Every structure is written in C-alpha cells, then in structure tokens.
Amino acid sequence: MTEEQGLEVKKSMCFFCKPRCIQTVYVKDGRLVKVDPSPIKGCPRWRVTGEWFYHPDRLKFPRKRVGEKGQDKWEQISWDQALDEIAAKLQETREKYGAEGVAVTAGTSRTYEELNSRFLNLFGSPNQVGQGQICHGNSAVVATMVYGWWPYWMSTEKLENTQCILMIGRDPRPSHQTIWEGMLEAQKRGAKLIAVDPRRSSVAARADLWLQLRPGTDCALLMSMINVIIEEELYDKEFVTQWCHGFEELRERAGEYPPEQAEEITWVPADKIRAAARMFATHRPSCAIEGMGVAHQPHSLGALQARHIISAIVGNIDVAGGEELLGPAPFITEHEIELAEALPEEQRGKMLGADRYRLYTWPGYDLIQRQNVERVWGKRCDMYGYTCMATAPALYRAIAYGQPYPVKALITLSSNPMVTQGNTKLVYKALKRLGFYVVVDYFMTPSAELADYVLPAACWLERDFLFNYHNTTPVMIAGEAALPSTVPGEYDRRTDFEFWRGLGIRLGQEEYWPWETVEEYYDDRLKPMGLTFKELVEMGRWAPERKYKKYEEMGFGTPTGKIELTSTVLEQLGYDPLPRYKEPPESPISTPELSKKYPFILITGARFLPFFHSEFRQVETLRKMHPHPLCEIHPETAKKLGIEEGDWVWIESPRGRIMQKCKYFEGIDPRVVHAQHGWWYPEMPGEEPWLHGVWISNINVLTDDDLDHCDEALGSWPLKTLQCRVYKAGRYEAAPPLPL
Numbered sequence: 001m002t003e004e005q006g007l008e009v010k011k012s013m014c015f016f017c018k019p020r021c022i023q024t025v026y027v028k029d030g031r032l033v034k035v036d037p038s039p040i041k042g043c044p045r046w047r048v049t050g051e052w053f054y055h056p057d058r059l060k061f062p063r064k065r066v067g068e069k070g071q072d073k074w075e076q077i078s079w080d081q082a083l084d085e086i087a088a089k090l091q092e093t094r095e096k097y098g099a100e101g102v103a104v105t106a107g108t109s110r111t112y113e114e115l116n117s118r119f120l121n122l123f124g125s126p127n128q129v130g131q132g133q134i135c136h137g138n139s140a141v142v143a144t145m146v147y148g149w150w151p152y153w154m155s156t157e158k159l160e161n162t163q164c165i166l167m168i169g170r171d172p173r174p175s176h177q178t179i180w181e182g183m184l185e186a187q188k189r190g191a192k193l194i195a196v197d198p199r200r201s202s203v204a205a206r207a208d209l210w211l212q213l214r215p216g217t218d219c220a221l222l223m224s225m226i227n228v229i230i231e232e233e234l235y236d237k238e239f240v241t242q243w244c245h246g247f248e249e250l251r252e253r254a255g256e257y258p259p260e261q262a263e264e265i266t267w268v269p270a271d272k273i274r275a276a277a278r279m280f281a282t283h284r285p286s287c288a289i290e291g292m293g294v295a296h297q298p299h300s301l302g303a304l305q306a307r308h309i310i311s312a313i314v315g316n317i318d319v320a321g322g323e324e325l326l327g328p329a330p331f332i333t334e335h336e337i338e339l340a341e342a343l344p345e346e347q348r349g350k351m352l353g354a355d356r357y358r359l360y361t362w363p364g365y366d367l368i369q370r371q372n373v374e375r376v377w378g379k380r381c382d383m384y385g386y387t388c389m390a391t392a393p394a395l396y397r398a399i400a401y402g403q404p405y406p407v408k409a410l411i412t413l414s415s416n417p418m419v420t421q422g423n424t425k426l427v428y429k430a431l432k433r434l435g436f437y438v439v440v441d442y443f444m445t446p447s448a449e450l451a452d453y454v455l456p457a458a459c460w461l462e463r464d465f466l467f468n469y470h471n472t473t474p475v476m477i478a479g480e481a482a483l484p485s486t487v488p489g490e491y492d493r494r495t496d497f498e499f500w501r502g503l504g505i506r507l508g509q510e511e512y513w514p515w516e517t518v519e520e521y522y523d524d525r526l527k528p529m530g531l532t533f534k535e536l537v538e539m540g541r542w543a544p545e546r547k548y549k550k551y552e553e554m555g556f557g558t559p560t561g562k563i564e565l566t567s568t569v570l571e572q573l574g575y576d577p578l579p580r581y582k583e584p585p586e587s588p589i590s591t592p593e594l595s596k597k598y599p600f601i602l603i604t605g606a607r608f609l610p611f612f613h614s615e616f617r618q619v620e621t622l623r624k625m626h627p628h629p630l631c632e633i634h635p636e637t638a639k640k641l642g643i644e645e646g647d648w649v650w651i652e653s654p655r656g657r658i659m660q661k662c663k664y665f666e667g668i669d670p671r672v673v674h675a676q677h678g679w680w681y682p683e684m685p686g687e688e689p690w691l692h693g694v695w696i697s698n699i700n701v702l703t704d705d706d707l708d709h710c711d712e713a714l715g716s717w718p719l720k721t722l723q724c725r726v727y728k729a730g731r732y733e734a735a736p737p738l739p740l
C-alpha cells in the first residue's frame with residue numbers, strides 16, 4: 001500500500017512487550033488501517049493492534065470519582081480541570097505532610113520514565129517505586145557495582161559470537177523473542193546451552209545441560225560452579241590478576257560450596273554442576289543471561305553477584321560474545337533529564353527503604369553511579385529507577401500505617417499494583433487509605449477502580465518515542481506517533497510528557513519544562529549528535545561501531561578501577577562483600593513446621609503468551625487463546641491429591657488462597673508448583689467487592705512482602721520461594737462465572 005492510495009505509512013515503536021519492535025503502521029484519515037507483521041516470528045500481539053486500539057473499554061476522557069471509593073461511579077471532566085485539581089491536591093499534600101507524602105508508581109517501561117523522576121525530584125519527593133526490584137533493576141545495580149557498567153542484556157549481537165550461553169531463570173521464548181531467536185541461531189552454529197531453571201522451560205528443553213534446581217538456590221549453584229572453575233584452574237589467570245579485585249577472598253568463599261554440598265542445597269547432582277562449570281569455562285567467549293528467576297528471590301543479591309562474577313573470572317568481559325560494556329549514549333541521557341541532584345539532600349535520606357535496602361536506594365546510587373561510574377565513563381548508567389528507587393513494600397506500609405511517616409497521595413502510571421505488586425491485601429488497604437489517588441492508564445483496572453481521578457494514557461500508536469535500552473547502550477531506536485491522541489468528540493488522551501509538564505507548570509517548575517511537544521524534547525536531547533528526532537525515525541536505528549576491551553584504556557567504573565569480585569561498595573554500605581547462599585525465609589528447611597501444612601514450594605512469574613504481565617485479558621482474540629489461569633503441577637503430585645488435569649484448584653499460602661486451573665506438567669519437580677501471575681477478569685464488575693475479579697486468581701494475594709523477607713540490600717520481595725498447599729475446588733466453588 002502506498003501514499004497514492006491515501007494511506008500514510010508510519011514507523012512506530014510497539015510497547016506491547018519488551019523488544020520494542022519498530023512497526024510499520026498504515027493510517028487513513030486518522031484511523032488505523034493495518035499494521036505489518038511483527039519482525040518477531042512468534043509474536044501473537046501485533047495481530048490484535050486494531051482490536052486493542054479500538055476496544056470499547058479503552059479509556060477515552062479523564063474521569064473523576066463521584067461516588068465512594070470503589071463504587072465505579074465517575075463524571076467526565078476535561079484535562080485542564082483534571083490537571084488543575086490534581087496540582088492543587090499535590091500542593092496541599094506537600095504543605096501538610098512534606099513532599100515525601102507524594103509518591104509515584106510506574107510499570108514496565110510504558111512511560112517517559114525519566115520524566116516521572118524529573119517531576120518528582122523537582123517536586124522534592126524521593127518516593128518513586130516500580131517493578132525494578134523484581135525486574136532487571138537488581139541485575140542492573142549489581143552488574144554496575146561489579147563491572148562499573150551494566151552489560152547490554154538485550155544484545156543479540158553477543159549471541160552471534162558466543163560459544164556458550166548460561167541462561168539462568170530466563171525463558172525468552174515467551175518473554176523476549178529476539179533473545180530466543182538469537183539463542184536458536186547460536187545453537188545452530190554450535191554454541192552450547194546451559195539452562196538453570198526449576199521448570200523445563202523452552203530453553204531447558206533445548207539445552208545441552210539442564211540444571212533443575214530447587215527454587216531460590218541459584219547462589220549456591222553458581223558459587224559451586226565458581227568453585228569448580230577455580231579448583232580446576234579453568235579461570236583466566238591473566239585477566240583475573242590484572243583486572244579483578246578480591247580473587248583470593250572469592251576463592252576462599254567459593255571453597256564453601258563443593259559440588260556435593262551444593263547438591264544437598266540445590267537438588268542438582270554434583271556431576272552436573274561440574275559439567276556445567278567446565279562447559280561454561282572452556283567454551284569461550286561464553287555469556288550469562290539471567291532473568292526473573294534470579295530477581296524474584298528473597299536473597300537475589302548473592303545470586304546476581306555470583307552470576308556476574310562467573311563471567312568475569314573466565315575473562316568474558318567486554319569481548320564480542322561476552323558481557324559487552326557499551327558505555328553511554330552520545331546524546332542527552334535519561335539521567336541528565338532526571339535531575340537526580342535536584343532532590344534536596346535532606347529528602348534523599350527520606351527515601352522509603354533507604355535505611356535498610358541501601359544498595360538499590362540513594363546510598364548505593366550515590367556510591368556506584370555518581371562517585372564511580374560517572375567518574376570513569378563521564379555519564380551514569382542509570383536505567384530509570386533501576387539504580388535509585390524507593391522500595392515498594394515500604395511505600396505501601398507508609399501509606400497503610402503512616403510509618404515511618406505518612407504518604408497521602410499516589411500517582412500510578414500505566415501499572416496495576418493491585419495485580420502486579422506483592423501482597424495484594426496490603427496494597428488494597430493502602431490504596432483504600434490514600435487521601436488522594438490518580439491513575440493514568442489505557443483501561444480501567446482493579447487499581448484504577450480505587451482512584452479519585454483516572455486519566456486516559458496515549459499508547460504507542462499515539463506517541464513519539466526514543467529508546468536507547470535505558471542508557472545501557474549507545475544504540476538508539478525511534479518510533480513516531482501514527483495516530484492522533486485526540487479526536488474531538490471521540491477521545492482525548494495524553495502522553496505522560498503532557499501530564500508531567502502540565503503538572504510541573506502548575507507547580508512552579510516552568511523553567512524545567514521548556515519543550516512544548518515531545519518532538520521538541522527529543523530534538524533537544526539529540527542535538528549533541530547533530531540529529532533531529534524525525535531524522536532518527538527515518539534512520540530507524542543508530543548504533544556506533546563496537547569497540548571492545550575499553551577497560552584497557554580507562555579501567556572499570558568501580559572504586560578500585562577493577563572488576564570487584566569482592567565488593568568494596570558492599571563493604572562501604574555495611575554488607576558482606578562476597579556472595580553467600582542464604583536459605584529463603586519460607587522453605588522446607590527454614591520453616592519445617594509451616595511446611596507440614598504447606599508442603600509445596602510455590603513459584604510464580606514465569607512468562608506466558610499471549611499476555612504481557614497483567615495486560616490484554618480484555619482482548620477477546622488473545623483471551624480465547626488462553627482463557628484461564630493455569631497452575632502447573634507434576635502429574636504424580638496431582639494424582640495423589642485427586643486432581644485431574646483441567647480441574648479448578650485452590651492454591652493456598654499462609655496469606656490467603658486463590659483459584660487456578662490445573663495443568664499437568666512433567667517438567668516440574670513433584671515438590672514444586674508453578675502458578676501464573678497477572679490474572680484479573682476485566683469482564684467482571686468494576687465496583688467493590690468484585691474489582692474485576694482481582695481476588696479470584698491473582699497470585700499476589702498469596703505472595704509475601706514482609707520487610708524482613710526482602711533482600712537485605714536490594715529490597716526485592718520473594719515471588720519464587722513460597723510455601724503452599726493445593727487442593728481441588730469444591731463443586732460449587734469451581735469455575736468462577738467467567739463469560740469467556
């Protein structure tokens with residue numbers, strides 16, 4: 001199709017999931033005609049772009065609550081009225097409770113995230129939270145602490161050159177198909193594949209070696225592999241001597257994890273641990289790719305430290321096919337936009353969680369990024385919120401109980417904490433107790449139902465976007481808005497750029513919001529490269545020439561200038577500088593009494609198609625592909641419990657119970673159960689008590705966010721190491737009234 005046929009052809013950036021494909025979009029008279037197929041073969045979502053965009057339930061105009069909270073009664077208002085009233089409420093809250101009484105929560109990169117931070121830093125609040133601690137944030141912080149930069153995790157180039165892939169707790173087939181396809185190509189040319197996963201994931205099914213470990217024991221497993229590599233002298237002696245700090249201390253600590261001992265902890269046979277260590281160390285360059293299996297642990301620090309150390313000791317750093325440290329982008333980066341230092345010193349100390357989870361919050365950020373990374377690289381490696389963010393469980397407690405101080409106002413951007421945040425009961429209590437709650441999203445959600453204002457967000461088809469993999473790489477891609485975000489009389493949606501700028505101007509931040517449009521904002525950021533946003537859209541992608549082993553000229557961005565096998569940052573922050581395995585707070589070993597009642601290890605969070613976290617349940621085409629939440633149980637276990645495949649079952653933890661459908665799965669240990677995350681039922685009523693069925697199948701009703709159970713340095717909460725029991729739902733309880 002061409003412009004002669006009256007069609008405009010636009011290049012937009014799809015946000016439906018992580019790869020951020022540049023999609024060709026055809027538009028006529030301001031309406032979407034079609035979208036070209038996704039470059040990702042297995043993607044099920046591009047086909048429903050129109051169905052999603054024109055879904056009757058998509059939010060169209062700002063709305064303000066008129067009934068009681070949770071009654072789903074609203075009046076339509078204008079954007080100006082909404083912004084005026086929200087700004088006035090934020091100002092009132094700041095005057096009464098201090099700026100820290102206002103917080104922001106955002107989801108998985110649906111927004112101009114650097115602008116959330118910019119607004120909040122200028123406003124004076126340190127309390128921005130998100131999913132960073134249970135997403136790539138943990139890895140970003142730990143990698144930057146160990147290497148002085150975060151290796152480019154989305155890199156498919158490294159897969160083109162690697163000889164061995166160590167995939168830890170990651171299944172890219174449903175979660176990140178570009179990595180999946182790169183991995184398949186690597187295998188075709190002979191690269192080895194090691195999978196570390198308690199489930200027989202798509203990766204595990206294709207692996208040369210599958211290490212089926214007990215959930216939450218990754219640190220012990222990796223330290224044991226490090227032990228083998230050191231004991232058998234398979235490490236890169238020259239690199240370690242010249243470029244690594246603290247090797248002897250590491251040798252001593254790894255000595256505590258001989259494979260036979262690790263087998264007892266991890267359930268992985270000692271000979272497999274040895275084989276994996278040898279494979280990883282002798283097929284170089286090798287690379288490790290970790291996923292949420294590691295981030296979702298109560299002690300993710302040790303596991304992530306070990307994951308980065310294992311790459312370092314075999315010399316896989318900043319080489320083709322290894323851990324690529326690409327350095328900062330040559331344009332104005334996200335951290336420069338965030339204005340982190342605009343947050344007054346006194347306010348930084350008030351960041352919720354900064355007193356105990358010091359690595360992820362201000363103390364660690366200052367030490368890692370400002371004092372070291374910036375010193376060496378000239379810029380920081382700071383994915384938004386992935387290196388400096390308040391801790392969500394601490395925030396929800398502050399809202400619910402006013403401790404250590406009250407938080408009274410919350411803004412949620414394109415996220416759904418009632419479904420995606422651990423411990424839904426606490427989140428519910430907090431959202432109900434909030435003095436003031438604003439949600440900006442695409443659809444009504446269980447969280448939005450508890451808001452005072454709900455504002456319609458412009459989606460990827462309605463907004464320009466510039467993406468450089470969160471400033472971990474100088475590679476840049478750009479997508480343009482294909483459709484108007486406002487059609488008079490039909491809908492009036494705005495980008496979060498317009499939202500934050502609108503609030504900023506009303507709250508005395510005028511001088512910091514000089515750009516009238518997103519395009520102007522991006523033009524300004526690209527100026528140092530002599531490019532405009534439109535030119536970058538035309539180019540599609542900009543990437544510098546790869547240069548490796550840059551450390552030979554500049555060292556590493558760490559306090560010692562070397563890779564820190566023993567972390568001086570952790571020492572300075574008062575933590576153990578080396579990885580040490582710790583038993584999860586809830587496990588057959590640490591809580592044997594509890595485990596009598598709840599005998600199975602519950603894991604959650606494995607990605608599955610066609611959904612993306614809590615999204616797309618209202619899109620009929622996709623829902624028909626996957627109508628119900630599924631709980632994977634080993635057939636042996638299920639039969640003992642009298643559960644047939646397809647039965648609705650109750651999954652119960654010490655915190656509550658929910659219902660999902662049983663799926664027999666031989667690829668899971670009989671002692672482990674996996675339940676899907678992200679489930680709610682948009683088709684069910686929005687008002688309380690239904691809240692779109694948020695209590696029926698939502699796994700976070702069962703998860704734990706006790707502050708003592710979160711990672712001591714990172715603040716991540718456990719999603720993979722919970723105890724549960726499972727039983728068949730009664731005849732009249734089963735099959736909730738789901739119309740689809």
Ligand code: SF4
Pocket residue numbers: 014015016017018019020021023038039040043044045046177
């Ligand atoms: S849904 Fe994901 S894989 Fe599919 S086109 Fe969009 S970004 Fe690419």
